[in-house]
Amino acid sequence: MREDVERSGGIGRRAFLLGSGAVLGAGVQPRTARAQAPAGPRGEIVAGLSERALTLDPGNHYSISATSVLRHIFDPLVDVTNDSKFVPALAESWRPVSNTAWRFVLRRGVLFHDGTPFTADSVVYTIKRVRDNTKLIKAFVYQDVESVEKDGDYAVTVTSKRPFGSLPAHLTMLGMLPPGAAGREESFFEKPVGTGPFKFVKWTHGDSVSLAANPGYWKKGIPKAAGVTFRFIPELSTRAAGVRAGELHVIDRMTPDLVPTLKA
Numbered sequence: 001m002r003e004d005v006e007r008s009g010g011i012g013r014r015a016f017l018l019g020s021g022a023v024l025g026a027g028v029q030p031r032t033a034r035a036q037a038p039a040g041p042r043g044e045i046v047a048g049l050s051e052r053a054l055t056l057d058p059g060n061h062y063s064i065s066a067t068s069v070l071r072h073i074f075d076p077l078v079d080v081t082n083d084s085k086f087v088p089a090l091a092e093s094w095r096p097v098s099n100t101a102w103r104f105v106l107r108r109g110v111l112f113h114d115g116t117p118f119t120a121d122s123v124v125y126t127i128k129r130v131r132d133n134t135k136l137i138k139a140f141v142y143q144d145v146e147s148v149e150k151d152g153d154y155a156v157t158v159t160s161k162r163p164f165g166s167l168p169a170h171l172t173m174l175g176m177l178p179p180g181a182a183g184r185e186e187s188f189f190e191k192p193v194g195t196g197p198f199k200f201v202k203w204t205h206g207d208s209v210s211l212a213a214n215p216g217y218w219k220k221g222i223p224k225a226a227g228v229t230f231r232f233i234p235e236l237s238t239r240a241a242g243v244r245a246g247e248l249h250v251i252d253r254m255t256p257d258l259v260p261t262l263k264a
Contacts, residue, residue, distance in 0.1 A: 041213040044227040048239040048251040052206050052232040057189045058175035059130040059138050064252065067173075069209050069230050074175025074194035077104055077123065078168045086168055090118060090176055090195065099163050100146075106154040110218045112178045113199045120150035125179040127158065141170050197223040207232060 051065040058070050077091040091104040110118040131142040147159045158167060176195065181188040192200050197219070198211035209230045213223050231248070233239045236255065242248035243262050254262075 040215070041223055041226040043225055044229065045225045045249050046229045046231060046247065048231050048233045048242050048248040050234060050236070050239070050251075050253045052234070053203075053209060053230070055189065056192045056200075056203065056209075057136070057185070058173075058177070059126070059133075060136045062137060065230070065232060068252070069211075070175055070192075070194075071196070072198040072211055072228060073192055073196045073200055074177070075110075075196050076174055077106075077171045077176065080169075080172045086172070089172075090123075091171075094168055096165075097157065100161070101157055101159040102164070102167050103151075103155065103157045106156065107218065108154055110195050111216055112195050113193045113214060114178070116178055116180065118176065118178075118195050119153040120156045121153075121179045122176045123156045124148045124150055125182060126174065126177045129177070129182075130174065138174065198228055201227075 047068070049065040049068055051063055053061075053063065053066045053069050055061050055063075055066060056070060056073070058074050061067070061070075075090050077089055078094065079087045079089040081087055088107070090107050090110060092107050094102055094104045097103045104123065106118070106120060106123065112118060127142060127145060127148045130136055130138050131145050131148075133139060144160045144162055144164055145158060146161050147157075149157050149159070151157060158164075160167070178193055181193075190203070194200075195218070197214050197217045199214050201210040201212050203209045211228045211230075213226050217223065231242075233242065233251075236253065236258070239248065239251040240254070240258050240262060243251055
């Protein structure tokens, strides 16, 4: 969950993925030079979120909690840093090729959690789906998209009806889907498959979502944790109490006056 692109005040994804390893590894010192080799994911992070996730569809929400969960399951084409700079994610590069067209060159060698490769077909399906299904919450953003065409397996050109300079920014908030989800979206989003650092394990509606580390994630060394559980806890006092009791490692929407009470 870097600093959520929606600027929602939720947990930052990059800080969560990298910081969680520091928390879990605290106090563990290598005894020999051999022990200094990079260790695999270990330990579990438990996060307390203020809102219940009502959907696991990246195209159908602007929820803090859904964003926090889904950014660990799915990857976007373009990422954004904590200082608001766009950086490559599933797209290695992008550029405008005209006033109304963007070309994205895609990352090779990325696999979805079920082992199918990420290719241009995923991008075409994902963007066309969110444009054409006007029931989706994010559909309004993509109504100016005229066409999404692939150029081989690892390049896509998105053409719009009028200049769409903000397209890369919007794509930071849209996780890429496998084209095999077409025609079975309802069941797919009950057990979603993405390319992200964690794989879906279980969703207890209204209560929690559990994820497990993706050992084949394309970013080496991530994730640090072997698992993540997101618990939905609307009451701030209960989330804070969970941190004090050691039951929660991370919470969102913390008020400044409570921070001193949570320091070890």
